[in-house]
Amino acid sequence: MAQRVGRYTIRLDNPPAVKGYASIVGKKEGDGPLARYFDKINDDTTFGEKTWEKAESRMQKDTLNLALRKAAITPETVDVIFAGDLLNQCISSSFGLREFDIPFAGLFGACSTMAESLIMASVFVEGGFANVAAAVTSSHFCSAERQYRLPLEYGGQRPQSSQWTVTGAGAVILSHDGEGPFMRELTVGKIVDLGIKDSNNMGAAMAPAAADTLQSYFSDTGSRPEDFDLILTGDLGQVGSDLLHTLLQKEGISLGKKQNDCGLLIYDREKQDVHSGASGCGCSASVLCSKIFGDMRAGRLQNILFMATGALLSPLSVQQGESIPSVAHLLHITARL
Amino acid sequence: MAQRVGRYTIRLDNPPAVKGYASIVGKKEGDGPLARYFDKINDDTTFGEKTWEKAESRMQKDTLNLALRKAAITPETVDVIFAGDLLNQCISSSFGLREFDIPFAGLFGACSTMAESLIMASVFVEGGFANVAAAVTSSHFCSAERQYRLPLEYGGQRPQSSQWTVTGAGAVILSHDGEGPFMRELTVGKIVDLGIKDSNNMGAAMAPAAADTLQSYFSDTGSRPEDFDLILTGDLGQVGSDLLHTLLQKEGISLGKKQNDCGLLIYDREKQDVHSGASGCGCSASVLCSKIFGDMRAGRLQNILFMATGALLSPLSVQQGESIPSVAHLLHITARL
Numbered sequence: 001m002a003q004r005v006g007r008y009t010i011r012l013d014n015p016p017a018v019k020g021y022a023s024i025v026g027k028k029e030g031d032g033p034l035a036r037y038f039d040k041i042n043d044d045t046t047f048g049e050k051t052w053e054k055a056e057s058r059m060q061k062d063t064l065n066l067a068l069r070k071a072a073i074t075p076e077t078v079d080v081i082f083a084g085d086l087l088n089q090c091i092s093s094s095f096g097l098r099e100f101d102i103p104f105a106g107l108f109g110a111c112s113t114m115a116e117s118l119i120m121a122s123v124f125v126e127g128g129f130a131n132v133a134a135a136v137t138s139s140h141f142c143s144a145e146r147q148y149r150l151p152l153e154y155g156g157q158r159p160q161s162s163q164w165t166v167t168g169a170g171a172v173i174l175s176h177d178g179e180g181p182f183m184r185e186l187t188v189g190k191i192v193d194l195g196i197k198d199s200n201n202m203g204a205a206m207a208p209a210a211a212d213t214l215q216s217y218f219s220d221t222g223s224r225p226e227d228f229d230l231i232l233t234g235d236l237g238q239v240g241s242d243l244l245h246t247l248l249q250k251e252g253i254s255l256g257k258k259q260n261d262c263g264l265l266i267y268d269r270e271k272q273d274v275h276s277g278a279s280g281c282g283c284s285a286s287v288l289c290s291k292i293f294g295d296m297r298a299g300r301l302q303n304i305l306f307m308a309t310g311a312l313l314s315p316l317s318v319q320q321g322e323s324i325p326s327v328a329h330l331l332h333i334t335a336r337l
Numbered sequence: 338m339a340q341r342v343g344r345y346t347i348r349l350d351n352p353p354a355v356k357g358y359a360s361i362v363g364k365k366e367g368d369g370p371l372a373r374y375f376d377k378i379n380d381d382t383t384f385g386e387k388t389w390e391k392a393e394s395r396m397q398k399d400t401l402n403l404a405l406r407k408a409a410i411t412p413e414t415v416d417v418i419f420a421g422d423l424l425n426q427c428i429s430s431s432f433g434l435r436e437f438d439i440p441f442a443g444l445f446g447a448c449s450t451m452a453e454s455l456i457m458a459s460v461f462v463e464g465g466f467a468n469v470a471a472a473v474t475s476s477h478f479c480s481a482e483r484q485y486r487l488p489l490e491y492g493g494q495r496p497q498s499s500q501w502t503v504t505g506a507g508a509v510i511l512s513h514d515g516e517g518p519f520m521r522e523l524t525v526g527k528i529v530d531l532g533i534k535d536s537n538n539m540g541a542a543m544a545p546a547a548a549d550t551l552q553s554y555f556s557d558t559g560s561r562p563e564d565f566d567l568i569l570t571g572d573l574g575q576v577g578s579d580l581l582h583t584l585l586q587k588e589g590i591s592l593g594k595k596q597n598d599c600g601l602l603i604y605d606r607e608k609q610d611v612h613s614g615a616s617g618c619g620c621s622a623s624v625l626c627s628k629i630f631g632d633m634r635a636g637r638l639q640n641i642l643f644m645a646t647g648a649l650l651s652p653l654s655v656q657q658g659e660s661i662p663s664v665a666h667l668l669h670i671t672a673r674l
Binding site: 001002003004008010050051053054079080084086087088089090091094095097098100101102103104105106107108109110116119120123124126127128129130131186187188189190191192193312313314315316317320322325327329 | 338339340341345347387388390391416417421423424425426427428431432434435437438439440441442443444445446447453456457460461463464465466467468524525526527528529530649650651652653654657659662664666
């Protein structure tokens, strides 16, 4: 049974396990420091498709197929997929996953989607609502740029606070009979909006949501940053990570060297010119579903917090002068039961 | 505990109850046959805001506040909100609900959102993941038209198969201590895409998904249309409803007079010039959260299936020549335990 702990946290008495996971990324991600951890690096960022949006759908489809294969199960055994992405009406997910014939629950959490989908999949498996559940998400630099910012052909300049949208996808299969890691505790985040309006500074917009969710979790569970091997945020980048430390310091919480950010891990910021780091649903998804789960299975990491952050803006909300509401969802994940 | 029944259906042994619900609609909906059932009809479709998008957010916020008041609870007692809408990046929900300080899980299910959010809220409450959960959605004719079709100022003609997007919102509060109705069984739908490409004929695109989910439910549970007082679809309109009957007839299932559609109930099609009927997340939401729950509480309806359908297209997917994937999620709801 599940148990509510404090105001915001859910503890799973029978933690769902990762049965399979996969990540597929593009060329730039394959040139970065995590290259050897990804299942597949595609040098052709069109993934053989005619548009960037179809490319992203294709990547999501291939990633789920690969995760199923690694879990050694067929689509028919999956009871529900939770998926979403950054594109208008989440078309990467609905078009990418339409052929699987698996019940589909669409999510929108922007770059928090990997955490949100894992929370939903965990709840369904823990509560017996599903025997096997999948969590899938993706982003693609080229589809995101032309939707959120400018057509690539325009060659716009990017301010130093901006982040580079990852071309990548991650998929996780959860069930009770997987080898792990295990989903132990969940905190669904609140929307936090401190009035940041600069859509080229998502890190600053999302840091308050990240701080809020982490504080809720620590307060609910009585735990501290020192209790974990890693507090993995995604995707605050450098600007947002620095702000997260500052915000929590004011509340008497020191993250010290425990925190790292998916947006700082996936590229080599010295060589790859990504300014404040990486972002996109596919960033935390592909980092979690490669190095992180790999390190946990290999025993190099035992006990982590994974917290993906999302900026819930749209180009239209920016045009209408709105600030950027953000959200951060958290999972406590352990390598062993 | 939850129990899986057949391949696709979840039976809730401890069915969550409706503790409160509310609907707010616009002027045109207030001119229709359900006028006396809505909690509030706003003659000013701007809802006092400067843009249509802000108006929709405002409507969603007001509707949740009203549902909380009717449930006689404060926002602090709600453990999680599930919400989504039709706008790019679901901004009606994230901007409308950002001030509540309640954990927020964003969904994207297009016009199926009322069913999807109710399924998620039911799962969280039944499994003890939440004591109180909210399900919220909305649509607005003016924000949807300019995003999906044409600016209103253009005065475009609408083909007879088109449906009119409802300006309306619905919110439901679920918990174990509500007076009802009660959520008994849930079927998360699969994405179905039979190749329909006409975005002015959503009914035809969505009918196959509706047929698929209904068939799954009947087959899983061994039930038949005659077992229910009402099979309420939303929003197939006339074209989609007729197709649903035809598709199921081929499988030996006769819906007879049991089926009705939220898109056919909310407007007077003789007088209100809406062609094939109504659509939009707010259509099934406002019909369910007015006449339907009202009739159930009053004992006029005992035992219904509520199945909201969503067309998972975007203007961009249409421009790229894609067909329209659709989904339908179903809940079996009873007035009494």
